Amino acid sequence: MEISRKRNRRWWEMINIVKWFSENWTPIVPIVLSIIAILFTAFKDFIIPFILKPKLNISYDSKEPYKRSPIIINGSTISAFDRFKIENVGKETAKGCRCQIYSIEDDKGKKMDLQGFPLRWASRPDSAGDFTKAERLNISPGESEFVDLVYMRSDNTTKIFFNSYHNIPIGMPDNIPFESYLIKCIISGDNFKPQIVSFKILKKIDLNGFHIKLLEIKRK
DSSP states (O other), X not given: XXXXXXXXHHHHHHHHHHHHHHHHHHHHHHHHHHHHHHHHHHIIIIIHHHHSXXXXXXXXXXXXXXXXXXXXXXXXXXXXXXXXXXXXXXXXXXXEEEEEEEEEEETTOXXXXXXXXXXXXXXXXXXXXXXXXXXXXXXXXXXXXXXXXXXXXXXXXXXXXXXXXXXXXXXXXXXXXXSOEEEEEEEEOSXXXXXXXXXXXXXXXXXXXXXXXXXXXXXX
């Protein structure tokens, strides 16, 4: 008897719930749809990007293809480039990637005024008159891009040169005196945390370019 009463009570509770929903479904449906839309947006914009996110691997070595020489510029000047590689080993495209000089200081701790200088992607030698568009690119999963860090010129061995976009003035010099430096570069983008990579440039030179060591990579 007690079991039968409990069953009847549950049955009437279900009937009352269905009855209440049938009488009040008009204002409920928009609320339910709004909740579904919020959950979908959160899943698409936050959860999926958090799980499937880009992961950048930054590398440098004192040999090809990180060193490129000899290269002829301006018709007769022989140059040697030192580059570092950014590879996306993650599962999502790294969007809006760019590289800039974060800081430069010599062995005495003197800082050079080149913070924010845009380092050029080796795959974009010509910016078609607008270097701001050439600064940013996407790196798909499994792909890699090289960044021109510094280069030497046979017609002026007293300077360390930086490769600017399309020779457009940006209010900064494109070279520093040939000394030993600690150079930090920042790699940033639209969907990953900025990373700072530190290089040590030694006051040594040969036909293959400068003597450079990759010291540290860390997130900002």
